[in-house]
């Protein structure tokens with residue numbers, strides 16, 4: 501049985517879907533079989549993030565209503581054969597029960613090493629449905645107080661579930677602003693949340709502008725390297741976290757800082 505990890509946040513728009521998509525890709529490129537599940541029913545965008553929206557014929561709601569088999573609803577990524585997506589584009593999540601969702605997830609776990617669930621924003625029914633089906637959680641936050649406060653609330657809520665691990669990813673980190681003390685650093689987030697920070701992901705213009713990480717051209721980018729470090733943590737328990745401030749240190753870093 502594969503591991504099931506929910507990617508959640510509390511605050512919306514912090515990068516859950518982007519991280520679910522890229523982390524899935526990094527895990528698959530490292531040799532794992534990965535299935536991504538868009539639990540943001542009706543407001544899905546994981547298909548867009550992966551750049552495969554045109555290939556989705558059936559979704560979670562079709563599986564729930566018996567209109568197709570689960571395997572028919574899975575879309576394999578064209579550039580990454582070990583990465584598949586179960587989308588949820590149809591409105592109508594109201595009828596999707598926690599029990600049905602959990603049974604879909606356990607079926608997926610039989611043929612994947614990792615099932616990553618992209619959680620909807622907020623803490624209502626969709627959140628509970630997604631979290632109940634998982635056995636580990638990654639909380640995504642940005643390095644600003646409002647986002648960290650919501651992550652803290654979510655972390656309190658997660659204590660009520662039987663999760664084996666709850667860990668944090670700090671996304672959209674501007675290393676120059678961390679060095680100036682204008683946004684929180686990894687250590688600050690870790691002490692505020694009292695949870696391990698297992699990833700620090702830089703703010704990246706390509707990610708912001710391209711809307712789809714499915715076509716991220718530069719696998720050597722800082723962004724993708726930070727994600728592969730999270731994938732190593734997930735697969736092998738490594739503890740190194742990408743240092744988003746490194747490129748702003750020293751003489752060259754000084755000029756980069758003033759150029760921003």
Ligand SMILES: Nc1ncnc2c1ncn2[C@@H]1O[C@H](COP(=O)(O)OP(=O)(O)OP(=O)(O)O)[C@@H](O)[C@H]1O
Nearest residue numbers: 512513514515516517518621672702703704707708
């Ligand atoms: N590291 C990053 N650098 C730059 N832009 C980013 C980064 N991560 C995410 N974004 C951008 O932030 C926006 C929100 O990302 P995303 O949709 O992944 O957030 P979300 O948490 O899934 O949102 P929602 O709560 O609405 O589901 C997108 O425009 C995305 O391209």
Ligand SMILES: [Mg+2]
Nearest residue numbers: 516517540545
């Ligand atoms: Mg999302």
